[in-house]
Amino acid sequence: MICVQYIRVECDTDVDKLVNLMLKQWNMKLPKLLISVTGSAENYFMGRKPLNAFIRGLVNLAKHTGRPTR
Numbered sequence: 001m002i003c004v005q006y007i008r009v010e011c012d013t014d015v016d017k018l019v020n021l022m023l024k025q026w027n028m029k030l031p032k033l034l035i036s037v038t039g040s041a042e043n044y045f046m047g048r049k050p051l052n053a054f055i056r057g058l059v060n061l062a063k064h065t066g067r068p069t070r
Helices: 015-025 048-064
Strands: none
Touching: none
């Protein structure tokens, strides 16, 4: 089972509080990748092809985070 933890915060939230939450409360190691998604003020339709390309890019980025470059 995969447990995904996320939090929604305001743009002016203190970063130290977020780090404390992840490390102390959630017992995580310091993440190698942190994805920040901004927006959602209104519904936005990207289109299927651009959305799929965006998702593939995020997955590819996450897969290679922390790996040495060649």
